[in-house]
Amino acid sequence: MCDKNSFLAGDFASAASAATDVSVAAACDPASVSASGPPDAAACDPASVSASDTPDAAAGGADTVGYIDSVYCGSGVDGAGLRCVVFYAGCNLRCPFCHNPETLYKSGEAVTAGALAARMERYKPYFRRGGVTLSGGESFLQKKFSLALAKLLRGRGIRVAFETNGQICDEELIAAGEIICDVKNQTSQDLSSYDAFFAACGRQGRVPRVTNVLVPGKNDGEEALRALARLVKKHFPQGGVRFLPFRKLCGDKYKALKIPFPYAAVRECEDEDIARANKIVSEIFSKNA
Numbered sequence: 001m002c003d004k005n006s007f008l009a010g011d012f013a014s015a016a017s018a019a020t021d022v023s024v025a026a027a028c029d030p031a032s033v034s035a036s037g038p039p040d041a042a043a044c045d046p047a048s049v050s051a052s053d054t055p056d057a058a059a060g061g062a063d064t065v066g067y068i069d070s071v072y073c074g075s076g077v078d079g080a081g082l083r084c085v086v087f088y089a090g091c092n093l094r095c096p097f098c099h100n101p102e103t104l105y106k107s108g109e110a111v112t113a114g115a116l117a118a119r120m121e122r123y124k125p126y127f128r129r130g131g132v133t134l135s136g137g138e139s140f141l142q143k144k145f146s147l148a149l150a151k152l153l154r155g156r157g158i159r160v161a162f163e164t165n166g167q168i169c170d171e172e173l174i175a176a177g178e179i180i181c182d183v184k185n186q187t188s189q190d191l192s193s194y195d196a197f198f199a200a201c202g203r204q205g206r207v208p209r210v211t212n213v214l215v216p217g218k219n220d221g222e223e224a225l226r227a228l229a230r231l232v233k234k235h236f237p238q239g240g241v242r243f244l245p246f247r248k249l250c251g252d253k254y255k256a257l258k259i260p261f262p263y264a265a266v267r268e269c270e271d272e273d274i275a276r277a278n279k280i281v282s283e284i285f286s287k288n289a
């Protein structure tokens with residue numbers, strides 16, 4: 001979902017480094033995926049996924065078990081303020097530009113919602129206007145755990161945001177936290193699933209932060225950018241799109257996993273690409289029509 005390489009090295013990060021258990025990443029071995037792990041969907045058709053299909057569709061309590069890849073503190077890009085980011089294990093997509101492939105192919109570490117919420121509470125003094133972001137992987141795949149964790153965090157006065165690919169349109173989850181939706185239009189220009197997801201956000205009174213990884217030659221065409229802007233504007237006229245530059249820093253992760261990086265030959269996104277995309281989107285939002 002988000003890029004772990006983008007974390008800030010600020011005061012929050014140093015506070016986090018004092019906590020020896022803040023990172024719970026396990027060895028990254030695709031062969032280690034077990035049936036007892038997260039609800040993974042290696043061959044999943046995103047169109048067929050709904051929250052009611054997921055194995056854990058009912059809300060749970062503090063003892064609800066979830067599967068996570070790791071926890072990092074000190075992000076400045078995953079929601080408002082400084083964030084602790086919980087990277088879930090398992091995802092329903094296989095994006096060819098994925099920066100966190102290690103979250104896709106292993107079962108992750110089993111944790112209870114109560115234990116994770118208690119760990120997050122230790123960082124509460126550093127959150128200021130920030131909070132905890134549930135990222136991945138895909139947090140909407142583990143509904144029972146996500147609802148339990150979000151409820152426990154809110155009960156501790158900690159703001160919660162879900163960073164999602166928007167392919168699981170679940171209004172209960174949408175209502176449970178702020179929404180950061182990364183639109184995946186690099187391999188398909190069909191935005192109909194996002195039309196439904198944004199409509200659900202609207203019904204829940206949520207204005208999502210919409211992000212989009214800009215990949216040169218894949219989704220940076222003028223018409224693709226206009227279509228994305230029009231869709232976001234249709235649901236959230238005061239909203240916008242935050243473009244994230246495609247980078248290849250994750251190449252080493254693919255090597256370690258011994259899997260090909262599908263976009264290895266694609267050029268990285270430059271500042272001028274982002275500026276051009278911002279200009280096109282701004283033009284759509286500034287028009288009355």
Ligand code: SF4
Binds near residue numbers: 092093099137165
């Ligand atoms: S939605 Fe795509 S980019 Fe995000 S974790 Fe899943 S495969 Fe990776």
